[in-house]
Amino acid sequence: MTLPRTAGVTLWRQIVLNLERDILSGAFAPGEKLPTEMELADRFRVNRHTVRRAMVVLQEKDLVRVEQGRGAFVQDHLIEYSVGKRTRFSENMALQNHLPGGTLLNKDVVESEGEMAQALQLPAGRKAVRMDILREADGRPIAIASHFFPLPRFTGIDEMFVQKSSITACLTEFGVADFTRVYTRITARPPTQEEAVILRQPRTRPLLVAKSLNVDTRGLPIDYGCTRYNSDRVQIALDKA
Amino acid sequence: MTLPRTAGVTLWRQIVLNLERDILSGAFAPGEKLPTEMELADRFRVNRHTVRRAMVVLQEKDLVRVEQGRGAFVQDHLIEYSVGKRTRFSENMALQNHLPGGTLLNKDVVESEGEMAQALQLPAGRKAVRMDILREADGRPIAIASHFFPLPRFTGIDEMFVQKSSITACLTEFGVADFTRVYTRITARPPTQEEAVILRQPRTRPLLVAKSLNVDTRGLPIDYGCTRYNSDRVQIALDKA
DNA sequence: CACCATTTGTTCGTATGTATA
DNA sequence: GTATACATACGAACAAATGGT
DSSP, X not given: OOOOSSSSSOHHHHHHHHHHHHHHHTXXXXXXXOOOHHHHHHHHTSOHHHHHHHHHHHHHTTSEXXXXXXXXXXXXXXXXXXXXXXOOHHHHHHHTTOOEEEEEEEEEEEEOOHHHXXXXXXXXXXXXXXXXXXXXXXXXXXXXXXXXXXXXXXTTHXXXXXXXXXXXXXXXXXXXXXXXXXXXXXXXXXXXXXXXXXXXXXXXXXXXXXXXXXXXXXXXXXXXXXEEEETTTEEEEEEOO | OOOOSSSSSOXXXXXXXXXXXXXXXXXXXXTOBOOOHXXXXXXXXXXXXXXXXXXXXXXXXXXXXXXXXXXXXXXXXXXXXXXXXXXXXXXXXXXXXXXXXXXXEEEEEEEOOHXXXXXXXXXXXXXXXXXXXXXXXXXXXXXXXXXXXXXTTTTTHHHHHHHHOOHHHHHHHTTOOOEEEEEEEEEEEXXXXXXXXHHTOOTTSOEEEEEEEEEETTSOEEEEEEEEEETTTEEEEEEOO
8 A cells, every 4th residue: 555645644644544544443453463563664655663653643542552572452442440439349340241250369367567557447466368359351350459358357258258259248248238438549550570470461561559448337447458450451430420 | 787597587578677667767768769789688698689579578568669770769758649529730739738830831722533522522623722731749740731622612721821820720711610520530551752751750660641521510521631640759549528 | 873881670590498298 | 207398598690771971
């Protein structure tokens, strides 16, 4: 394909429009790898730099994402993770027609310490159950959630989760009929190697990190959590509904 | 300093406790560079691996952040950027005793297109004013905000911002007595080279990206924005107040 | 642009102590 | 006691990112 070099539109802009059309029309499917920059340069009969200039624009438009050494990929549809007073993982996924999943990666009893102790108002010396859960949607990993439940109140919740595989269901068993989100604080950082492997994402893509506290109906803290989302598949939504 | 190798505490854990104490006591100030891994290894008379192991733990505790090729730094206090129905930059900073600042980086008139057009409900062919603003707190850059105001309603708002340097004040002049946040969607991605330079951050540290829509009291969309926060200095807070 | 020193990141291999069956 | 498994600790080399010349 040879692009007209006479019209009032620069070559790189024509390439942008061309690829934009192909992506939006579905000729390149979401998640699919685009041809390499050299292949595109050959196809449009231009220099590779001209293609690169177009790719920068496509990235700004969130239509593609480029990974050094791997290639350019059509941006996947992002799962919207809604955060509000009543945030429940399963409900959240169901609302968007995603099949929720959860695997217990790790469980442990830890000393009260640092942020976790402060959030749960745990005095020094008291302990908490830590559970690391891999969150999945449609069979694909989307987040690693570390939850801390204060002891002795929630003794055995880890064993129970293996059975029920739902935190909400477990809490109900412990007499927590309802709970609400007190706060959520969101940051971003690169993943550790382990996190990248578990979430099946390149180390160059950041994590969205949400730290949150849930309390029961009496206002007692019951669950401090730190959830690390794959930022290629998830966006956090705050709708004022 | 030689660490006891006989006690019931492993070497790397002793190093964690040692550095933790020095950071919390202020012996290493926030933002300061720690000694290199080799220097710490010499100081504690251990192998570099043993120091690295301790650093992993300190990172998990959010006490330090490590940058390849540069070193390890004591984690700075994070500015909390609160997001809610009534989100105003200046108020937000003032509440936390930060001195707010804003510089107009760039202004432009753009065709309605993509997400922006959809959010502002702008038909094809209509235009909008785009303003890129560098947000600062205490003189340090914390975010780049791109705002889109629909035309013709807000003709000249860019000129006005140069005078007033406050979006809220400009909107008041245009008869917008009050406005509210309809939604905020948060993602994360690596910065472009330009963004990294402007925000004075390494390219290895991610941006927090918040896309948001504001409407006036009649529910008409007036401002679509895409704000890119330096994730080393800012965390987004959602308090249920 | 290339080149270099500094610093962190990764991967081999090796040795040792400490539980546990 | 012995065998096995696992975590701890050290050593050397190389890769990758950064910053300066």
